[in-house]
Amino acid sequence: MNAIEINNLTKIFQPKKQSKVIALDELSLSIESGIIYGLLGPNGAGKTTLIKILLGIAFPTVGDAKLLGENIGNYKIREKVGYLPENHKFPSFLTGEGVMKYFARLSGNMNKNINSEIDKLLSLVKMDKWKKTKVKKYSKGMMQRLGLAQSLINDPEIIFLDEPTDGVDPIGRKEIRDLLIELKNKGKTIFINSHLLSEVELVSDRIAILNKGKLIKEGTVEEITTSKQSYLFDVEPDLPEELLTGDLMQFKFNKNNNGLYSAVIIDIPQLNKAIDLLRKNNINIKEIRTQKSSLEDKFISLIKEVENKN
Amino acid sequence: MRNIYEMTKYTLKEAFSRKIFLVFFGVSSFILILFIIFFLFSNINSMTSMVKMNGKENIDLVAKIIEGIKAIIVAPLFGIGLFLSVFSASSFIPNLLEKGSVELFLSKPVSRRQIIWGKFWGGTIVVFVNVAFLIIGVWLLIGLKFGVWDLSFLTTIFTITFTFGVLYGLIILVGILTQSSLLAMMITYLIFFILSPVLASRDKLELLIHNKIVNWFIDGLYYLIPKTSEMATYTVNLAIGKYNGIELQPFLSSFLFMILTLYIGIIIFNKKDY
Numbered sequence: 001m002n003a004i005e006i007n008n009l010t011k012i013f014q015p016k017k018q019s020k021v022i023a024l025d026e027l028s029l030s031i032e033s034g035i036i037y038g039l040l041g042p043n044g045a046g047k048t049t050l051i052k053i054l055l056g057i058a059f060p061t062v063g064d065a066k067l068l069g070e071n072i073g074n075y076k077i078r079e080k081v082g083y084l085p086e087n088h089k090f091p092s093f094l095t096g097e098g099v100m101k102y103f104a105r106l107s108g109n110m111n112k113n114i115n116s117e118i119d120k121l122l123s124l125v126k127m128d129k130w131k132k133t134k135v136k137k138y139s140k141g142m143m144q145r146l147g148l149a150q151s152l153i154n155d156p157e158i159i160f161l162d163e164p165t166d167g168v169d170p171i172g173r174k175e176i177r178d179l180l181i182e183l184k185n186k187g188k189t190i191f192i193n194s195h196l197l198s199e200v201e202l203v204s205d206r207i208a209i210l211n212k213g214k215l216i217k218e219g220t221v222e223e224i225t226t227s228k229q230s231y232l233f234d235v236e237p238d239l240p241e242e243l244l245t246g247d248l249m250q251f252k253f254n255k256n257n258n259g260l261y262s263a264v265i266i267d268i269p270q271l272n273k274a275i276d277l278l279r280k281n282n283i284n285i286k287e288i289r290t291q292k293s294s295l296e297d298k299f300i301s302l303i304k305e306v307e308n309k310n
Numbered sequence: 311m312r313n314i315y316e317m318t319k320y321t322l323k324e325a326f327s328r329k330i331f332l333v334f335f336g337v338s339s340f341i342l343i344l345f346i347i348f349f350l351f352s353n354i355n356s357m358t359s360m361v362k363m364n365g366k367e368n369i370d371l372v373a374k375i376i377e378g379i380k381a382i383i384v385a386p387l388f389g390i391g392l393f394l395s396v397f398s399a400s401s402f403i404p405n406l407l408e409k410g411s412v413e414l415f416l417s418k419p420v421s422r423r424q425i426i427w428g429k430f431w432g433g434t435i436v437v438f439v440n441v442a443f444l445i446i447g448v449w450l451l452i453g454l455k456f457g458v459w460d461l462s463f464l465t466t467i468f469t470i471t472f473t474f475g476v477l478y479g480l481i482i483l484v485g486i487l488t489q490s491s492l493l494a495m496m497i498t499y500l501i502f503f504i505l506s507p508v509l510a511s512r513d514k515l516e517l518l519i520h521n522k523i524v525n526w527f528i529d530g531l532y533y534l535i536p537k538t539s540e541m542a543t544y545t546v547n548l549a550i551g552k553y554n555g556i557e558l559q560p561f562l563s564s565f566l567f568m569i570l571t572l573y574i575g576i577i578i579f580n581k582k583d584y
Contacts, residue, residue: 013583055417058583075421083417089410091320093327105316106418150414160417 001069003158003189004031004054009063011049011213023049025213026063031206033157036180036190038204040197040295042303046213047193048086051160055083067158079108082156084147086163086193092136096127096146099135100153107154121149124179126172140167148176158189165199177203201225201295209299211306225298230291231271233261236284247277262291313420317428318435321402325436330398334391338444341383345448349455376452376460377550383448384466384549388473388542391441392502395474396481399433400495403485412584422579426482430572433478438471445470462548469545469561476536476564477502479571486575486582502538505531510539536564 011024024046031037041047052058054065054072070077090099100118104111111117122128125145130138138146144167151159164180165173180190180203194200200207201221209217209224217224233253239261244253251263251274265271271288278285293301325331406412406429415425445467453459477498484494508515509532516525537560544556 052413052584055413057413057416059581076419078417078419081417083413085410085413085417087410088414089408090414091324091411093324102316102320103414103418106313106320106415106420108419110312 001033002030002066003033003068004029004037004191005066005069006030006050006054007064009050009053009065010061011046011053011058012061022213024053024060027210027213027215029208029215029218031189031191033189034184034187035205036184036192036203038200038207039191039193039210040200040207040299041210044212045210047210048162049213050210051083051162051191051193055081055160079154080157082107082151082154082159084144084151084159084161084164086166088143088147090135090143090146090150092134095132095134096122096138097131099146100131100150103150104153109154117153121152122146124152125149126175141169141172144168145172148179152183156188158191159183160191160193162193163195164192165194165196173199197296197299198294207295209302211303214306216306217302221295225292225295226290227293229264229266231263231265232256232287232289232291233263233278233285234259234287235261235278236286239278239283240281243277243281243283247281248274313424314428314431317420317425318431321429321432322436324402324405325398325432328398330394331436331440334394334440335443338440338447341444342447342451345379345451349451372456372458376456376458379448379452380463380549381546383444384470385542385546387441387444387466388470388545391437391444391470392474392477392538393499395437395440396477396498396502397495399437399474399478400481400485400498401491402429402433403482403494404489404491407485407489407584409584416584423576426486426572426576426579430475430478430482434471434475437474437478438467441470442467460551462551462553466545466549469541469548472561473536473538473541473545473564476568477538479568479575480536483571483575483578486579501535505535506537506539509535510537533563534567536567537561538564 006027006029009024009027010022012020012022014020027046027050039047039050049058053060054067055078056072056075065072067077068080091102094102097118100122101114104114104118109117118131119128122131125148127142127145127149130142135143135146144164148161148164151161161180165176168176177199180192184190184205192200192204204221206220207218207224208215238255239248239253248263251265251270253261253263255261263274265274275285275288406415406425416422445464449460449463452463480498480501481494484497485491488494509528512528512532515528519525519528540557540560541564544560547553547556
């Protein structure tokens with residue numbers, strides 16, 4: 001069973017006296033259990049709207065979705081879900097411990113040993129020293145850590161995190177990443193919405209890129225960042241000019257700053273043909289690999305591509 | 311029920327974190343202390359014993375003293391107590407619906423209906439506790455001092471709390487619609503202090519206005535909005551033991567108003583995106 005099933009989800013906002021805004025446009029996704037799933041997109045892409053719909057905070061205009069096989073309209077399914085909203089505001093009159101206790105009860109955690117569970121989670125996010133302090137005195141990073149602990153208080157099967165490392169220092173971000181991986185290893189499904197592409201790239205198993213409510217790319221980090229038609233060749237000696245402008249011209253061999261040659265090759269027979277040509281010309285091949293771009297580069301090029309099409 | 315209970319508990323905590331309810335509690339305690347001092351050191355006993363030769367007059371005098379004490383407690387409690395309670399409770403819903411807060415609540419396994427009922431009961435219980443503290447305190451002091459244990463005085467706890475509940479239903483509806491505590495407060499005060507007292511004397515108004523449609527409109531408005539003015543009068547009358555002339559209609563129509571505002575609020579809340 002998939003942890004999250006999204007079918008043809010559309011959300012249209014129509015503010016008063018303004019033209020309608022399509023926040024989600026016929027979005028369909030299937031997210032399997034036990035993985036970290038990253039949702040990326042520029043501002044206004046519909047990322048937060050999607051999470052809000054899945055959690056019953058907003059309602060879809062068309063389409064439906066399921067969490068753990070249950071329709072999102074059934075609020076009881078949220079007993080198995082944790083959520084860290086972006087820019088969350090905890091009741092300022094509560095202490096960190098009070099926040100945890102209150103949201104534990106509200107999440108359906110009626111465990112009598114709740115205090116020890118709270119202590120464990122607060123120490124996991126390094127907030128145990130501050131548990132008796134009122135949250136109004138917390139910094140942004142502390143609020144974020146408490147928010148993360150709060151999202152885990154009901155031992156959820158799916159955890160939605162909206163900008164989880166926002167306001168957290170680099171060491172804290174690393175700790176959060178390690179925690180997410182630990183949770184994944186325990187079989188939890190984690191759905192991350194973040195602007196920090198490098199963070200998402202480091203932890204996510206699969207990624208979806210949204211733009212203007214539409215899904216423009218979905219797959220593993222490897223699939224998204226690897227260009228199947230672009231290869232890197234490490235050869236010696238350097239390719240002679242007559243070869244580059246002659247037999248190899250069809251492959252657009254081009255030397256980069258690292259001394260490697262990139263080439264555009266559309267399929268395996270073409271790759272074999274390029275290798276044969278290099279060997280025929282006494283060129284030693286030390287390494288061939290598919291060319292990868294960073295998630296950030298890929299993200300920007302994909303968004304630009306879509307913008308240009310429109 | 312568990313979810314409503316949890317939301318109620320939360321609202322109680324939220325209410326007691328507000329200084330205004332603590333002030334309410336402090337003022338009530340201060341009033342009770344003043345009465346204790348007054349009863350301990352005043353010469354009420356000598357006043358009443360002076361007229362003991364004529365038993366009837368003595369009873370009348372004691373009754374008048376007790377009546378006076380009850381009236382000076384209940385009348386301001388209804389006006390000022392409810393004013394402060396409305397002031398404090400008006401921000402409960404806008405605070406809940408604030409960005410960053412509403413997402414936390416709505417993402418929990420709690421229905422939106424349960425959230426509103428929890429907010430309603432939490433706010434109402436806190437007012438009940440505050441009012442009960444003062445009324446029961448005064449009732450005990452009067453009973454201990456004069457040996458008069460008039461239970462009807464205690465019913466004012468319920469009429470004052472009920473009046474708050476009716477106004478709170480309106481606060482919740484306006485809060486959901488506008489997310490503005492100021493507007494919720496203003497509309498409630500408008501009904502409490504202006505519309506209800508004016509409409510309570512609509513007979514006099516209708517003598518001045520000779521247009522049937524306008525008079526029907528005034529009548530309709532009278533039956534629609536909560537009758538806080540009549541409820542204030544009846545509360546004071548109940549406190550001093552005057553039961554004649556107390557009608558159920560203002561309570562029933564106000565109760566219907568409360569149910570209506572709460573249900574409209576819940577329906578709108580159930581459909582809103584946050």
